[in-house]
Amino acid sequence: MSGSLLDAGAVIGCPHGGRVTPATTSSGAVRLAAGAVATSAHSYVVTGCPHTVDGVPSPCVTVRWTAGGTGITVDGAPVLLDTSAAQCFSAALVPQGPPVVQTAQRKVTVR
Structure with a gap:
């Protein structure tokens, strides 16, 4: 899997226009x-x-992310790329579509 590395400054939205931000x-x-x-x-x-x-x-x-395939970890957890699989969920845990990564760090790519 290849893609651009996500950081705390990445601009991510839900498929309906909501804003996705890191809670932790x-x-x-x-x-x-x-x-x-x-x-x-x-x-x-x-x-x-x-x-x-x-x-x-x-x-x-x-949003729940499925990071996989890069082999790159930080503190034992796989890094997220703009191409990582993810799904947005409602409060009832109903899948509502993938998030949209509008801006990611383009200076670091993983191949």
Whole structure:
């Protein structure tokens, strides 16, 4: 798997326009452009998702990432790339689509 390394400054959204932000960060031992490198150990939350189902609000509230294949880890957790598999979920844990990575650190790529 190849792609650009994600850090705390990456601009990520849910498929409905909500904003994805890290809820937890690492110790910050590995930093990229002053932001902690994102790993599968981080938790991500979604705010501002306007998604509804049949007129009932069903916003995305969390993102689960599946990092794999790079062999690169930080503090024992696989790093996240802009190509890493992920899924946004509602509060009822209903899958609502993959997040959209709008901006990632392009200076570091993994091949």
